[in-house]
Amino acid sequence: MMAIPAALSAKYKDSFAYKTVKDRMPVIVAKVADSVFRAQSTIKESHGEKGSEDLKTIAGCVSKLRNEMMTNKVLIPIEDSRSDTKTWNAYLTEVTTQEGQAPAWFTSPWLYVECYMYRRIQEAVEKCSCLTQYDVFRAEKEMALSGSQEAVHTLVKFLFSLVKEIEGGKESNTRELFDQFMQVCLWGNKCDLSISAGMENAQVSCPLAQVDTLREYVLINDLDLVWNQLQKTGPVRVDIILDNAGFEIITDLCLAEFLLTAKLASSIHFHCKAFSWFVSDVTKDDFDHTLSFLMSSNSMAMDFVCKRWKEHLQNSTWKIHTHDFWTLPFPYCEMEKRSNDLYMELAQSGLLIFKGDLNYRKLVADINWPASTPFVTSLQGFGPGPLVSLRALKADVVTGLREGQADEMQTRDSQWMINGNWAVMSFADKH
Incomplete structure (x- = not known):
């Protein structure tokens, strides 16, 4: 570090x-x-x-x-x-x-x-004798997912229609759709049970209908840079460092499917937590439970995407990883030194997508940087590959803002750094 x-x-x-x-x-x-x-x-x-x-x-x-x-x-x-x-x-x-x-x-x-x-x-x-796999937060996560059914159905139905159109040869605006899915994936992060102290927190509406309205709440939008990165070499491996279970992981899965269908990605690698973490963070069991939940729905769209996603897992187009480093206290600038195996694994990716507030805090070492500090500077050398952080602000640390922007925001909304209403999509590539 x-x-x-x-x-x-x-x-x-x-x-x-x-x-x-x-x-x-x-x-x-x-x-x-x-x-x-x-x-x-x-x-x-x-x-x-x-x-x-x-x-x-x-x-x-x-x-x-x-x-x-x-x-x-x-x-x-x-x-x-x-x-x-x-x-x-x-x-x-x-x-x-x-x-x-x-x-x-x-x-x-x-x-x-x-x-x-x-x-x-x-x-x-x-320390248990037979409940060593017990998840003390499982009930809250399951409630958040079941309470988001309407939003889940809306998003999956949209994805289903889009995949059918693309594979049927219908022309689509890939760039516009890319922006839309990335922003849906961003705002899915508003559901965070650790912030609400584990209280019920389900997604009652789908961000698809709100993307245009929410755009003005994105303080840093580096999607042009992310898009350009994906255009450099053709389809690449994309890694998604997951955050919350519930509705948010549905947005991650839908983004992953879009990237594959649009031939922006060749494979997707998902990174889960090693055990129950920050109330709602995704474990391998949560990932599996989410797919089981979707498969139990009586819906043509759900049935279609679930079969498709199971095939991705079977043929390794999708891969699920867990690693102890994600549940250690270290900022990511220490990853190369403390968990070199994970760092080298991430280095094989063409794009790293870090989801959520905790991942962001670990990216910038949870330091009270001046808000105008360049994002790449706040990473303190971390960069196994090109990366983008999709994060709704829920803790008072942020970098990459233009000079004076933080002061403007303080006047506009005194709680802007912690209420989850504002967001950043910050890109960095140290290479």
Whole structure:
């Protein structure tokens, strides 16, 4: 990782609204405890007494975690046998050495602390005897998906008609459609259960009908650069670093299908989280559940795309990846050093699409950069390939704005950096 500029390092720990953070974190942990309590009868029926005891283990762990948060205790080592445990604990030692004291809940860099909270929740699951694959956020994610059915149907029906037209030889404006699908994929990110502290958050309308209206809320629109990148070499491998389950992953799948059908991409590689993360982030199980959910719909369009997507997976036109690095606390400028295998895998891509707020924060190292700092500068050397970040703003860090634009936005909407109403589509290619 490149050294944080001196002018920024002093702001590093103060770059986010900690009161909001303090309010939200215990709520998320409390909801985990509540969901575990409500699952008792179902789990006992399916897993017997061992399952019931496992739920008690999870409840006890998250209760302890909540107490540590509320009293601002120091962070403690992870105590399970996951493949990433040594990395987490080595980094805790590293941070303690750098800071001269052990990090604590509300006095340490937020990117690290927030990631640590979700890893501690997973630790509770890892300590179970038979529920080691249990997803404490599954109910919220399933509710978000089922509550988005109307929007899902609208988007899939549009895709179905478009694919039929393109493959039938009907002429279409590929460039205009590319912009439209990218913007739908962008605004699907408004559904984020970690921001709403796990409260119900479904997509009640499809962004397709809103793209033109929403365009003025995109503060940085680098789609011309993304389009030009895809035109350079013909169809290329495209990687999508996923964010949320629910409606958002539907927009990702539809974008992927459009890129293939329009011959802008030769293959799509999806990158999921290794375990349940930030409430609504996509795991491999969420990916599979989404396809199962779509296949259960009584719709010609749904049936068509699901069969098509299953074929993509079977013939490896679509590939699904998981990697521990996505659920570690490190900014992406440290990926090449800490997870070189993942960095080299991404380097095979012709375009990397990073979805959502957390991915953006990790791209720019969660530093309080001046908003006019060039996006490529804030990446601090990260760049296994050309990349674009599609992100609705939900945390107060952003780069790549023109001089004075941040001040203009502050006058227009004092909550513009955190309310999810404004967005960026930022492109960078260091090569």
